[in-house]
Amino acid sequence: MPEKSFSSQKDNIIMSHIKFEDLLDTGAHFGHLTRKWHPNYKPYVLMEKNGVHIINLDETISAFQKATEFIQSVIKRNGEILFIGTKKQAKDIVQQEADRCGMFYIVERWLGGSLTNFTTIKKSIKRLKLLEKEGSDLYENLTKKETQMLNRERVKLSDQHRGIKDMRKIPDAVVIVDGQYEATAIKEAASMNIPIIALVDSNTDPNIVDFPIPANDDSIRTIQLIIGSIANSILEVKGASKDKNDSDSTLDKNVSDTSLVEPIDEEE
Numbered sequence: 001m002p003e004k005s006f007s008s009q010k011d012n013i014i015m016s017h018i019k020f021e022d023l024l025d026t027g028a029h030f031g032h033l034t035r036k037w038h039p040n041y042k043p044y045v046l047m048e049k050n051g052v053h054i055i056n057l058d059e060t061i062s063a064f065q066k067a068t069e070f071i072q073s074v075i076k077r078n079g080e081i082l083f084i085g086t087k088k089q090a091k092d093i094v095q096q097e098a099d100r101c102g103m104f105y106i107v108e109r110w111l112g113g114s115l116t117n118f119t120t121i122k123k124s125i126k127r128l129k130l131l132e133k134e135g136s137d138l139y140e141n142l143t144k145k146e147t148q149m150l151n152r153e154r155v156k157l158s159d160q161h162r163g164i165k166d167m168r169k170i171p172d173a174v175v176i177v178d179g180q181y182e183a184t185a186i187k188e189a190a191s192m193n194i195p196i197i198a199l200v201d202s203n204t205d206p207n208i209v210d211f212p213i214p215a216n217d218d219s220i221r222t223i224q225l226i227i228g229s230i231a232n233s234i235l236e237v238k239g240a241s242k243d244k245n246d247s248d249s250t251l252d253k254n255v256s257d258t259s260l261v262e263p264i265d266e267e268e
Contacts, residue, residue: 017065018060018061018064018225018226018229020057020058022225023060023061023215023222023225025221026216026219026221026222026224026225027216027219027221027222028055028057028060028215028219028222028225029046029054029056029215029216030052030054030055030216030219031052031053031054031055031202031203032052032053032201032203033051033053034048034051034052034053035051036202036203037053037202037203038202038203038204038206040205040206040207041200041202041203041204041205041206041214043206044056044059044060044202044206044212044214045202053202055202055214055215056214059214060213060215063212063213064213064226064229066211067197067211067213067230068233070173070195070197070211071173071175071197071230071233071234072233072234072236072237074173074195075237075238076237077172079171079172079173080103080104080167080169080171080172081103081104081171081172081173081234082103082105082106082164082167082171082173082174082175083097083098083103083104083106083174083175083176083227084105084106084107084110084175084177084182084185085105085106085107085176085177085178085182085223085227086107086108086109086110086182087177087178087181089218089219089220090107090177090178090217090223090227091107092107093177093220093224093227093228094107094177094227095163097227097228097230097231098163098231100231100235101231101232101234101235101238102234102238103231103234104163104164104166104171105163106163106164106185107163108160110182110184110185111160112184112188113188114164114185114188115170115185115188115189115194116188116191116192118169118170121161122168124157124161125157125161125164125165128157128158128161128165129165131150131153131154131157132154138150170192170194171194172195173195173196174189174194174195174196174197175197175198175230176196176197176198176209177198177199177217177223177227178198178199178200178217178218179198179199179200179201179204179206179208179212179217180203180204181217182198183208186198186208195210195211196209196210196211197209197210197211197213197230198211198212198213199213199222199223199226199227200212200213200214200215200217201214201215201216201217201218202214213226
């Protein structure tokens with residue numbers, strides 16, 4: 001993928017760190033079998049051991065730092081991030097961490113067109129909200145069988161869209177677990193010039209994403225550490241922004257209160 005020019009706002013970026021020891025402890029350095037590797041992954045390989053590639057965790061830390069700096073610059077512009085992780089090891093973590101930092105997520109099977117045909121997805125979400133609305137006209141004068149059919153449709157749509165139900169536009173960036181597994185999502189995001197941050201293992205071409213984070217994408221503990229740390233970096237910016245707004249509000253109030261005080265004439 002040709003390198004895109006993103007305006008990285010490094011001023012006032014809050015540094016979010018991930019420790020070498022923590023990555024090592026989760027097994028983030030274990031890649032795939034050497035015969036399954038992608039040649040473009042070479043810059044991230046430290047060595048081969050027992051037929052397995054060992055990932056250079058210094059490269060992981062450097063890549064993570066670049067990715068979180070970019071993510072924080074998006075959040076500082078009031079941008080929105082979509083987390084994507086539909087593989088078994090990732091889905092619970094992705095949902096939990098996206099919820100925690102107030103971002104959107106997709107953890108069920110990727111629906112083709114979720115980004116490239118978002119207008120249709122919005123219509124489907126609108127239908128879901130109508131089905132979920134209490135006292136909806138849809139349920140009036142229906143047979144028991146027809147009501148059951150609508151309930152099944154509601155449950156299906158709810159599973160598909162629960163993480164993007166309030167997403168009104170395409171995201172400003174996507175965070176993906178396993179670049180190979182989510183190839184369709186990556187193709188859609190790339191075609192729409194949506195910046196892609198992805199956890200990539202040694203069997204994946206890192207050049208298909210904008211911010212590859214080299215690590216073991218099959219380890220639940222590694223996924224938890226990296227996705228959790230990304231969520232923390234988002235919360236750090238949100239917290240700093242809230243503190244600044246609260247401080248500005250207090251200052252405005254103090255100035256306003258001061259203006260109400262009548263000046264006291266000094267006696268000579």
